[in-house]
Amino acid sequence: MINSKNKSKNYINFFDTSFVVLIFITLISGIAVYFIKGIDIFFFSLGEDLNLLLKILPILGGGILLVGSMHILLPSKFIVKWLGKESGFKGLLIATLVGGITPGGPMVSFPLLISLKSKGADIGSLITFITAWTTISFTRTIAWEIPLMGTDFTVIRFLSSLILPIIAGVLYRKVFNNYLDSENN
Numbered sequence: 001m002i003n004s005k006n007k008s009k010n011y012i013n014f015f016d017t018s019f020v021v022l023i024f025i026t027l028i029s030g031i032a033v034y035f036i037k038g039i040d041i042f043f044f045s046l047g048e049d050l051n052l053l054l055k056i057l058p059i060l061g062g063g064i065l066l067v068g069s070m071h072i073l074l075p076s077k078f079i080v081k082w083l084g085k086e087s088g089f090k091g092l093l094i095a096t097l098v099g100g101i102t103p104g105g106p107m108v109s110f111p112l113l114i115s116l117k118s119k120g121a122d123i124g125s126l127i128t129f130i131t132a133w134t135t136i137s138f139t140r141t142i143a144w145e146i147p148l149m150g151t152d153f154t155v156i157r158f159l160s161s162l163i164l165p166i167i168a169g170v171l172y173r174k175v176f177n178n179y180l181d182s183e184n185n
Contacts, residue, residue, distance in 0.1 A: 063108035083121035099132025128169030
């Protein structure tokens, strides 16, 4: 049986802090627009913000539903085996592949990252995943980079970046992980 109360607490704590900071910055920005640019620009900006929100909500909702389903369907043992501390270099390769093929923006990748962490993926694999998502995203490469920058540039940039996720994961596991472990002893 899943203890959903404890599982969802990780998500709530993470989003509570960032949500409060975001609301604070938004309020300050809104007040600044109101006093510097006037009421007409303030309401124009508010309308644009609401339009953007209406466009983003379905994507965000879909990403959260997808990650929620994956969170339930993929058992912790599976994640620990393939992306946990003992997964070794193989885990970094898998994290690179998963990060590279993860579609969408941060509304998909970061909830997935949180889910993988809560299921037992180690920090090295998570760093590798998010580095792959930012540097070698296949969907972004095909949809944006090839059409805008051309095939030659894209192939060279992609191949140049391919090793970066592995380097980031190894760097954590060999340098920072050891440092953090020695700090706790």
